[in-house]
Amino acid sequence: MADSSRPALILASASPRRIALLRQIGVEPDAVCPADLDETPQKDELPRPHALRLARAKAAHVAARHDGPALIIGADTVVAAGRRILPKAEDAETARRCLTLLSGRRHKVFTAVVCQPTADWAGGRYCERVVESHVIFNRLTPRQIDALIEGGDWHGKAGGYGLQGQAAAFIRQVGGSPSGVIGLPLFETAQLLRGQPLPAGQHWLR
Numbered sequence: 001m002a003d004s005s006r007p008a009l010i011l012a013s014a015s016p017r018r019i020a021l022l023r024q025i026g027v028e029p030d031a032v033c034p035a036d037l038d039e040t041p042q043k044d045e046l047p048r049p050h051a052l053r054l055a056r057a058k059a060a061h062v063a064a065r066h067d068g069p070a071l072i073i074g075a076d077t078v079v080a081a082g083r084r085i086l087p088k089a090e091d092a093e094t095a096r097r098c099l100t101l102l103s104g105r106r107h108k109v110f111t112a113v114v115c116q117p118t119a120d121w122a123g124g125r126y127c128e129r130v131v132e133s134h135v136i137f138n139r140l141t142p143r144q145i146d147a148l149i150e151g152g153d154w155h156g157k158a159g160g161y162g163l164q165g166q167a168a169a170f171i172r173q174v175g176g177s178p179s180g181v182i183g184l185p186l187f188e189t190a191q192l193l194r195g196q197p198l199p200a201g202q203h204w205l206r
């Protein structure tokens with residue numbers, strides 16, 4: 001149950017992965033408030049600054065609308081093939097294009113996480129991290145791509161795949177932060193939460 005005397009913890013995300021990842025480390029947000037912003041990359045925007053810009057924007061958007069002391073967590077995950085930002089797959093054709101591009105090659109995944117205190121929590125500490133990981137896909141045959149598309153696990157995912165899903169059968173190597181690839185780097189997020197100046201005896205994370 002939420003302790004009403006401590007600042008609230010709010011996850012600014014619609015991603016079911018992010019709430020599941022937070023719960024994995026024993027953190028239960030007091031509320032989940034998606035920001036729902038335009039996530040189109042700016043002209044010539046590179047993957048790392050794009051992820052950071054969106055994570056900041058999501059946290060700031062929710063912080064500006066929240067009354068009372070709280071810490072807002074915003075995050076953004078970007079799949080990058082070189083300098084190119086791959087889209088979040090909302091239809092099968094986009095997912096197919098992403099998987100065809102990622103087949104047989106190494107790519108990077110950037111996840112930015114931002115902790116933004118609300119104006120009503122003067123003691124809270126703004127902090128942010130960008131965590132870089134890499135993923136190597138085996139070469140995918142057309143039939144394997146068809147099977148991944150039919151499986152439907154691409155839906156709403158950056159780069160059209162989920163490391164935590166069916167695509168894992170074709171992922172040769174992951175380096176960096178597996179939880180970061182899935183949407184929230186847990187080691188770094190835990191560090192950011194532990195670094196907050198909560199009153200004695202209060203905690204979000206043991």
Ligand SMILES: Cc1cn([C@H]2C[C@H](O)[C@@H](COP(=O)(O)OP(=O)(O)OP(=O)(O)O)O2)c(=O)[nH]c1=O
Pocket residue numbers: 012013014015016017018034035036039058075076077078079088109156157158159161162163164181182183
């Ligand atoms: C690469 C990869 C991405 N993803 C997901 C994580 C994110 O939900 C999504 C990237 O899109 P995001 O824009 O980071 O997040 P979102 O739109 O799902 O939620 P919100 O903007 O409200 O925070 O892709 C996986 O689940 N597994 C993976 O292996």
